[in-house]
Amino acid sequence: MLDRKSFTERQIDEKGLDEKVVDSPTSESDHGIVKDWDGEESAVTRKIDLILLPTLALAFFCLQMDRGNISAVLTSTITDDLGINTNQINIGTQLLSAGIVLSEIPSNIIMQRIGPRVWLSGQLFAWGLVATFQAFIKSYPAYLVTRILLGFCEGGFIPGALYYLSTWYKKEETSLRTSLFFYGQMFASATSSLISAGLLRLSGRHGMEGWRWIFLVEGLLTLFIGIFFTLLVPPKVGDGRPLISLGRWSYFTERESHIIRNRVLLDDPRKAQGHIQIRWSDIAKTLKQPRIMQHVFITLVSMSGFQGLTQYTPSMIKSLGFDAIKANALTSVPVYCSIVWLTILSLACDWTGHRGPFVLLAITWNVISYVCLKTAPYTLGKWHRYGVIAVANVSYCSMHILNVGWLSVYCRTPQERSVAMALVVMAANCAGISGSQIFRTSDAPKYTHGLTAICALAGASWGLAAILCAQYYIRRRKSRGDAAEDGVLQTVHSN
Known part of the structure; x- marks a missing residue:
């Protein structure tokens, strides 16, 4: 995207809420770098996109597939086979989210010490093994153990990958x-429903129920993709030598590596630190910042409603009279639509340089669609009611994804960015703990109380986002006023 703002405006919009505004243009000589790549940068950026984004998104695809396939499994016979009910399944979901939350920050500390390629690849193999062995559980305790182990293995992957991604791009390119990185999650939610619909047809083959086939095949798929990821992901910004090259070749020429490293250093000189050390003081300092915690609470509240709805969407569709296979296939439709919705909002964020209003717009969609779902008569035809369910799922988790980009822009140091990303992803997983208890067995099939709860949560998150938008707007105007006043004083003194 074209950078249509002056340096001063970017300092105010992206950093200057609590820092002194710099009103002089940036200078390449300040960092010992001469910018000599004006006609080459866009081509290099596209090349980074083609190499980095598909690789990371594919790993995210696996993560979401392995933790989200429980919604498809619920339409099979797992409750009958293990002698449990959906409330007990919800406890497993809570344990998975708890495992992710507990390992989120420790995982990022380890990643900063040993490097993203080694740690993220190891995580892929670890959770792939756990996901695969879920196919062989015989009891409820075994189910609970595999769910919390899956959470421990997946914890930290999303903020770690986001931090790694941010080291390759300038700030105005991040949203x-x-x-695009989160497309891996969204594509997994949509496509895994279709995969699960096909795997349910294998029920009874080789003495295995449909849900066991889902766990087995999707877990093995993760292990295969883990090999692909490990061999192809670049080790660090500007270093295009993947493991498969054995150091003999690189994705990038020396000239391209020069441009990749120096363009991000001109945008943010603090990225020169490379691997960083995160201390407990960095975590404490980040936790004490009200604006970061406001972002965290926006995700926590908005995602609680989303997590509850999305886990039970296939079951709600099945209750309309569709069989399990068709219910899972129909679940994928609104998620594919959400990819288009998120693309439009993300492009608007980068084009306008503002992110808060589009977070608010995404939550507004949730408020309206959830209320429509709650108030829609249960006597409507099944296709009419399915349409209402689909519309309620179109926004998906776009508010969380946009909130992550919004928060990332305002982080001042690499340590703060790494910790803040971990906190907001922890919030999303804490939402999984609370959200998994919204839809209860006793509330089926209408889920009146559950739908009321997600409407309330959407409304509360709208209020939180509106307050934060207003705060950023007021501080931005104040910072611009202070900058203008400083400019007048400098002019007077120079005369």
Whole structure:
């Protein structure tokens, strides 16, 4: 995207809410770098996109597939086979989210010490093994153990990958790339429903129920993709030598590596630190910042409603009279639509340089569609009611994805960015703990109380986002006023 703002405006919009505004243009000589790549940068950026984004998004695809396939499994016979009910399944979901939350920050500390390629690849193999062995559980305790182990293995992957991604791009490029990374999650939610619909047809083959086939095949798929990821992901910004090259070749020429490293250093000189050390003081300092915690609470509240709805969407569709296979296939439709919705919002964020209003717009969609779903008569035809369910799922988790990009822009140091990303992803997983208890067995099939709860949560998150938008707007105007006043004083003194 074209940088249509002056340096001063970017300092105010992206950093200057609590820092002194710099009103002089940036100078390449300040960093010992001469910018000599004006006609080459866009081509290099596209090349980074083609190499980095598909690789990371594919790994995210696996993560979402392995933790989200429980919604498809619920339409099979797992409750009968293990002698449990959906409330007990919800406890497993809570344990998975708890495992992710507990391992989120420790995982990022380890990643900063040993490097993204080694740690993220190891995580892929670890959760792939756990996901695969879920196919062989015989009891409820075994189910609970595999769910919390899956959470421990997956914890930290999303903020770690986001931090790694941010080291390759300038700030004004981050919103769209963050959204493209999250496409892996969204594509998994849509496509895994279709895969699960096909795997359910194998029920009874080789003495295995349909849900066991889902766990087995999707877990093995993760292990295969883990090999692909490990061999092809670049080790660090500007270093295009993947493991498969054995150091003999690189994705990038020396000239391209020069441009990749120096363009991000001109945008943010603090990225020169490379691997960083995160201390407990960095975590404490980040936790004490009200604006970061406001972002965290926006995700926590908005995602609680989303997590509850999305886990039970296939079951709600099945209750309309569709069989399990068709219910899972129909679940994928609104998620594919959400990819288009998120693309439009992300492009608007990068084009306008503002992110808060589009977070608010995404939550507004949730408020309206959830209320429509709650108030729609249960006597409507099944296709009419399915349409209402689909519309309620179109926004998907776009508010969370945009909120991540919004927060990332305002982080001042690499340590703060790494910790803040971990906190907001922890919030999303804490939402999984609370959200998994919204739809209860006793509330089926109408889920009146559950739908009321997600409407309330959407309304509360709208209020939180509106307050934060207003705060940023007021502080931005104040910072611009202070900058203008400083400019007048400098002019007077120079005369």
